[in-house]
Amino acid sequence: MKLTNRNLHRDIAYFYIGLIIAFSFSGIILNHRQDWYPMDYSYDTKEVQLDLPLDIETLxxxxxxxxxxxxxxxxxxYDGHRIRGKELRVFYKDNIILDADIETGNALLEYKRKVPILGHTMTLHKSTNNFWIWYSDIFGVAMLTIAITGMMITKGSNSFKKRGWKLALAGLIFPFIFLILFP
Structure with a gap:
């Protein structure tokens, strides 16, 4: 098989199609996480009352x-805890969280699970695992290769030289305008 821009573009895109789709979905979800965050969901909750000490050092x-x-x-x-203002949050293994009001002792114990598929793609998107970081870097280079080879595929009046550069320039300008207007 002859190595052409079209073949390289096609084969890299085929290889990464699953990751492209996963990162696309999880990226959209991360952009809207203040409205809906499917990383995990509560499948059981218990309201509990705690008798908490007034001494913050003990707590x-x-x-x-x-x-x-x-x-x-x-x-x-037990996997850690934090105190912010009047709230105590305790983290446990298996995605169990205790949120307590320090002043009243009112607390909620939540048992959570990862949302199937969507939650898992978000885990990939946010991963700090060294292997995954390297794999994601390779994926980034592959995306650049797809973009560059895609610019060179079409010939004639619809080529990058004749028409595509205008759309590419518009696509580059928009994010810069956004960054300038909303720093």
Whole structure:
């Protein structure tokens, strides 16, 4: 098979079609995550009442958090916590989260699951795994190759030289205008 821009463009696009679709969906979802975030969903919740100490240092200790977690058999699943303002958030393995109001002790224990397919594509999109970062970098180079070879496929009056450069320029200008108007 002769290596041409058309063949290179086609074969790289075929190879990466699954990742192109996955990144497209997850990118759109990430853009609208304030309205809908399907990374995970609550499949069970429990309202609980906590007797929390007034001393923030005691409350902010791993030992204390593990102690209160024993009530739900989650002490061994403790994965971290944070205090922001009047809210205590405790993270447990298997996507379990406890949100508590420090002043009232009112809390919600949420058991969450990843949304099938969509949640998993978002995991790929946001991954910090070294292997995946390298694979994503290779994917980025492949996207550049698809873009460059795509510019060279068409000949004649619809070629990049005659017509395509105008659309490409318009496509480049729009993001810059957006960045200037909305820094």
């Amino acid at each position: 902010d200790s791993e030992e204390y958090i593990k102690k209160i977690s024993e009530e739900w058999d989650l002490a061994s699943d």
